[in-house]
Amino acid sequence: MMAEALLRIEALRKSFGRLVVTDDVTLEVMPGELHAVIGPNGAGKTTLINQICGLLAADQGRVLFAGEDITALPPEQRALRGLARSFQVTSILPGFAAVENVALAVQARSGSSFRFRGRAAAERALNEPALAALATIGLAERAQVPAGQLSHGEKRTLELAIALAMAPKLLLLDEPMAGISREEADRLIAVLRGFKGRFAMILVEHDMTAVFALADRVSALLYGRVVAAGTPQVVRADPQVRAAYLGEGAP
Amino acid sequence: MSLARLPPRRFSVPLSSSGVLPAAMFALFAAVPVIAAAVAQSYLIDLATRTMIFAIAAIALDLLVGYAGLISFGHAAFIGIGAYAVGILSAHHVADALIALPAAVGGCVLFAAATGSICLRTKGAYFIMMTLAFGQMAFFIASSLAPYGGDNGLSIAGRNTVAGLALLRSDRVFYYVVLACLGVTFLVCRSLVDSRFGRVLRGAQQNPIRMATIGFKIRRFQLVAYVICGAFGGLSGFLLANSTEFVSPAYMSWQRSGELMVMVILGGLGTLSGAMIGTAVFLFAEEWLSDLTENWKVIFGPLLVLVVLFARGGIIGLWSRLSPSVHDG
Numbered sequence: 001m002m003a004e005a006l007l008r009i010e011a012l013r014k015s016f017g018r019l020v021v022t023d024d025v026t027l028e029v030m031p032g033e034l035h036a037v038i039g040p041n042g043a044g045k046t047t048l049i050n051q052i053c054g055l056l057a058a059d060q061g062r063v064l065f066a067g068e069d070i071t072a073l074p075p076e077q078r079a080l081r082g083l084a085r086s087f088q089v090t091s092i093l094p095g096f097a098a099v100e101n102v103a104l105a106v107q108a109r110s111g112s113s114f115r116f117r118g119r120a121a122a123e124r125a126l127n128e129p130a131l132a133a134l135a136t137i138g139l140a141e142r143a144q145v146p147a148g149q150l151s152h153g154e155k156r157t158l159e160l161a162i163a164l165a166m167a168p169k170l171l172l173l174d175e176p177m178a179g180i181s182r183e184e185a186d187r188l189i190a191v192l193r194g195f196k197g198r199f200a201m202i203l204v205e206h207d208m209t210a211v212f213a214l215a216d217r218v219s220a221l222l223y224g225r226v227v228a229a230g231t232p233q234v235v236r237a238d239p240q241v242r243a244a245y246l247g248e249g250a251p
Numbered sequence: 252m253s254l255a256r257l258p259p260r261r262f263s264v265p266l267s268s269s270g271v272l273p274a275a276m277f278a279l280f281a282a283v284p285v286i287a288a289a290v291a292q293s294y295l296i297d298l299a300t301r302t303m304i305f306a307i308a309a310i311a312l313d314l315l316v317g318y319a320g321l322i323s324f325g326h327a328a329f330i331g332i333g334a335y336a337v338g339i340l341s342a343h344h345v346a347d348a349l350i351a352l353p354a355a356v357g358g359c360v361l362f363a364a365a366t367g368s369i370c371l372r373t374k375g376a377y378f379i380m381m382t383l384a385f386g387q388m389a390f391f392i393a394s395s396l397a398p399y400g401g402d403n404g405l406s407i408a409g410r411n412t413v414a415g416l417a418l419l420r421s422d423r424v425f426y427y428v429v430l431a432c433l434g435v436t437f438l439v440c441r442s443l444v445d446s447r448f449g450r451v452l453r454g455a456q457q458n459p460i461r462m463a464t465i466g467f468k469i470r471r472f473q474l475v476a477y478v479i480c481g482a483f484g485g486l487s488g489f490l491l492a493n494s495t496e497f498v499s500p501a502y503m504s505w506q507r508s509g510e511l512m513v514m515v516i517l518g519g520l521g522t523l524s525g526a527m528i529g530t531a532v533f534l535f536a537e538e539w540l541s542d543l544t545e546n547w548k549v550i551f552g553p554l555l556v557l558v559v560l561f562a563r564g565g566i567i568g569l570w571s572r573l574s575p576s577v578h579d580g
Contacts, residue, residue: 053464079466091464093457104454107447108466114475115447123447166465 331503333488404499
């Protein structure tokens, strides 16, 4: 065996009615590793992410994180243990300034939030780490703009800043490149490359350029099952993956 | 995740109320006894007292509805519990505010904690229905309190004493006590909104799933907000019973809960000072329109529809659009 896995999913199973969306999925993520999950639409990628972060309860199986069984924990408990996520459909607080979106993530892990006095928006201990996270992903100049008024690409990167401010051990990225331009995607790839080694990541992505540029290992999902797993080269060469997803002539 | 969601407020409406408008309102309230004496209209004092008492409850309701996004149709129950605490204690010859006020607020805190923890297991329309159901439960319990007047209500021998002194007997003193309570309520709620706690509430209103995934157990925050809202309702009820020297189940009818919602929406959700303005407009309109006709709600109803349709953000919203330079809420 190699080093202890940071995340270990064991025989996870989830059905919606008669439709099995997660079918006996077992998967390991090593510390510092970027593990990509690919698969066509409806393969069960987002459902898998939701079960890892706790928004959905699995029917069967276990989720182990940093040596602890977190299968029964609610999402906020998982978040405080170092599981951060971004959403496929942008999920931000539109009425708050960008910096306040991030500062809330800092606030969640910086003392009690049952404080009834003092302006939270003026707390330097919350704003400084938040501004630092925004600077890392190149959004510092937009810090005071209401998040709802940011461009689509900026909202996607804001999600990353929120996740970053959570001091994650594992970052779950659900299609961070969805709907953004090639230039923005390239910038995002550079940002994610900068994250590599600082914490582990699971990257769900359709953008194969991003997957093959970033992933240490890839798992391919098809109808809720892992049909191939291994290095990007191995998965890319897998005939089932080629037939189902990449198609002929894919990168 | 468990909440009735309102659309996020427009960005032009400031998050907290500060400055000119609330200051002007408090100055006006402070001047009412003088004005009433000058124009020899003593009913103005009664009306303004009533307005301030309901404004306390309305501000607390705005905290819940406007900032936490939790729509409660059972808020009158807290006013009723606070009022009945005064009435029942008084029936047993306990007429001191040092006992009655903690009993009124404490009773509401307990009721809010017990019912809120159940209501918050539901969301959306179900949350509204649950608050309504518990409000009606309180109403029917009050109606069935035969030793305390049942349906007919209960007269109170006189206003509470304070540490044995009959301080509140003077209408003018009582008026300024109510004004002070309103001031405290407003300042406390304004501080809450801007605090860490308030920011979690406001965030959860906008996107509860996001708040959960960054690490907040939002239901706990919402429950505390519900309890705080109930506690101020209790204060309002305590003052109301002392003001009218009478309590009845009608204080906690669901219509009263609905009127409180109307006051908050009329003034402008999520502004705090809007709740004060809405309460004043509602109660003064009730007073004056009901002089014109018994069916005053036939006039008031369409007015309300117009405000909601054409003055999004209520009277405060209208105000900030007419005077964009005045950044006030």
